Amino acid sequence: MVDSNNMDALAWLRKQLDGDENDLLREMVREFAQRLMAAEVDALTGAGWGEVSPERVNHRNGYRQRPFDTRVGSIELAIPKLRRGSYFPDWLLDPRRRAERALVAVVAECYVRGVSTRRVDGLVKTLGIESLSKSQVSRMAAELDEMVAEFRNRPLDAGPYTYVWMDALTQKVREGGRIVNVAVVIAVGVNNDGHREVLGLDVITTEDGAGWLAFLRGLVARGLSGVSLVISDAHSGLVDAIASTLPGATWQRCRTHYMRNLLTKVPKAAQAMVATLVRTIFAQPDAASVWAQHARVVDQLNDQFPDAATHLADAAPDVLAFTGFPKEHWRQIWSNNPQERLNKELRRRTDVVGIFPNRDAVVRLVGAVLAEQHDEWAVARRYMAAEGLAKARIRIIDGDLEEVTAHQLSDVM
Numbered sequence: 001m002v003d004s005n006n007m008d009a010l011a012w013l014r015k016q017l018d019g020d021e022n023d024l025l026r027e028m029v030r031e032f033a034q035r036l037m038a039a040e041v042d043a044l045t046g047a048g049w050g051e052v053s054p055e056r057v058n059h060r061n062g063y064r065q066r067p068f069d070t071r072v073g074s075i076e077l078a079i080p081k082l083r084r085g086s087y088f089p090d091w092l093l094d095p096r097r098r099a100e101r102a103l104v105a106v107v108a109e110c111y112v113r114g115v116s117t118r119r120v121d122g123l124v125k126t127l128g129i130e131s132l133s134k135s136q137v138s139r140m141a142a143e144l145d146e147m148v149a150e151f152r153n154r155p156l157d158a159g160p161y162t163y164v165w166m167d168a169l170t171q172k173v174r175e176g177g178r179i180v181n182v183a184v185v186i187a188v189g190v191n192n193d194g195h196r197e198v199l200g201l202d203v204i205t206t207e208d209g210a211g212w213l214a215f216l217r218g219l220v221a222r223g224l225s226g227v228s229l230v231i232s233d234a235h236s237g238l239v240d241a242i243a244s245t246l247p248g249a250t251w252q253r254c255r256t257h258y259m260r261n262l263l264t265k266v267p268k269a270a271q272a273m274v275a276t277l278v279r280t281i282f283a284q285p286d287a288a289s290v291w292a293q294h295a296r297v298v299d300q301l302n303d304q305f306p307d308a309a310t311h312l313a314d315a316a317p318d319v320l321a322f323t324g325f326p327k328e329h330w331r332q333i334w335s336n337n338p339q340e341r342l343n344k345e346l347r348r349r350t351d352v353v354g355i356f357p358n359r360d361a362v363v364r365l366v367g368a369v370l371a372e373q374h375d376e377w378a379v380a381r382r383y384m385a386a387e388g389l390a391k392a393r394i395r396i397i398d399g400d401l402e403e404v405t406a407h408q409l410s411d412v413m
Helices: 004-017 021-045 101-112 117-126 134-141 144-153 209-221 238-245 255-263 268-283 287-304 306-319 327-333 337-353 359-379 386-392
Strands: 060-070 073-082 163-175 178-190 196-204 229-232 250-253 394-397 400-403
Touching: 021 060, 021 073, 144 359, 163 327, 163 337, 163 359, 178 209, 178 337, 178 359, 196 209, 196 359, 209 238, 238 250, 250 255, 250 306, 255 268, 255 306, 268 287, 287 306, 327 386, 337 359, 386 394
Parallel strands: 163 229, 229 250
Antiparallel strands: 060 073, 163 178, 178 196, 394 400
């Protein structure tokens, strides 16, 4: 025999199955939430709805409607009210926002992935949720700000950071009624146990010495230390900023960027030949051979392309700085390619946004992406062996071992 409660439940289920699938899911979520709230209020009042009990300590006082946005759409919840005190299901809803925590994470993730407001709006519509304005999406994404700020200001206490890669990305921002270009400067380093870290980021007006100097000073203030080599393109003012803030550090000019600069000194028809010739410099087995091959290439270019030969000769100390470090690190430190791969991912996400409303929005998006990459690196395999990093910091001075920059390492090995 089937009791009346089961009959009611079956009738309700049949009715819901006759409707739309999403309507069924929404109604099931609503019914489940209502029953949980009713049970919690029963416990708070000491008695069920309409029940006469000597253990009753409070009474219900109607309901207040509250929209609840979920993965299956918007539903209206009837939240019980009490005569004395108040009741709020904080296990289900956040009193400061209506959207379910998971939905906020979805919208925030869309923002992090460079999805425009219109696309986010389209996604929300497919979930059955009312349209969100740009300001609403921005407010929801703003919860990333606290996380990004914590990430940017964390202490850099895993040093020494033997190798540091630096680069800058140009982004467009609305300021004062105009669209201006700003530079997002980023630093990545290898910590003491061989894992990569995103050390920091900042937004500066132009890639000048003052901007780089302020950025590096901020990194040093947070604990950046033990830097032996900084790898970057020839950004204006960066080399002087390195000398001012990181005493003892050497600068390695990115060979990839340098090659592009060098090829502007030769006719287009000869660029492939010159590029092949220059690449032989980096194919040598040891530091002495690299420098010897560099000298031979300069001599070969001198007759036909004297400007290129002079350019290559003058750049030798910066382009070949990697030779003072362990050979097993050369491929990782002679260019900014590791940073370029990260930049490519950043551009893929920021290009969808196009023009940022302000600098804070740039920091929010780029910072969130970098924090995500930082976490992935923390659990990935080591980028460099700790033993190799220790070797990169050793040189011999008057017969004693000392941890220093590794410019003279080739004399030790």
